[in-house]
Amino acid sequence: MAGVSTASFRGALRAPIAGGRPSRLAVRAASGSGEWQKVCTRKELSEGGGRVRAKVGGEKVFVQEFEGQLYCLSNVCTHLSLPLVGRTPILQGQIVEGCMECPLHKTRFDLKTGEVKGEWAPTFPEIPFVGKGDPKPLPTFSVRENEDGTIEALI
Numbered sequence: 223m224a225g226v227s228t229a230s231f232r233g234a235l236r237a238p239i240a241g242g243r244p245s246r247l248a249v250r251a252a253s254g255s256g257e258w259q260k261v262c263t264r265k266e267l268s269e270g271g272g273r274v275r276a277k278v279g280g281e282k283v284f285v286q287e288f289e290g291q292l293y294c295l296s297n298v299c300t301h302l303s304l305p306l307v308g309r310t311p312i313l314q315g316q317i318v319e320g321c322m323e324c325p326l327h328k329t330r331f332d333l334k335t336g337e338v339k340g341e342w343a344p345t346f347p348e349i350p351f352v353g354k355g356d357p358k359p360l361p362t363f364s365v366r367e368n369e370d371g372t373i374e375a376l377i
């Protein structure tokens with residue numbers, strides 16, 4: 223997109239404009255370095271309770287609104303490649319202390335950085351010779367909201 227710098231959106235805060243609608247909202251940067259692609263609309267995000275899962279540019283992602291900020295992260299847990307935001311209520315990760323907590327083994331990924339916070343797969347059973355593997359951060363993507371309510375991620 224011409225004239226748009228990824229760096230200029232990093233960490234930016236919601237900037238209200240006349241009428242109270244945000245002009246653009248962008249959040250932390252990320253591993254994504256492709257093109258801005260539509261993930262959802264503001265309406266869809268609201269209908270989802272501040273959360274939307276989507277497949278964009280071949281990536282499974284979710285957008286989460288938390289404390290007035292938007293975050294976009296991979297929807298594939300780096301432990302066993304299961305979704306953090308699934309189709310059913312029991313497969314919904316919870317937001318805990320600014321992290322997305324995997325619904326399966328409770329690994330917490332920082333919404334801003336994707337880094338693992340706390341113990342890796344704390345509820346995963348101790349299986350001899352298998353172990354839990356090494357902690358791996360969750361890919362994150364820059365995200366922004368346009369004036370028309372479209373929410374895009376740099377994927």
Ligand code: FES
Pocket residue numbers: 299300301302303304324325326327328329343346
């Ligand atoms: S699948 Fe997410 S922590 Fe195990």
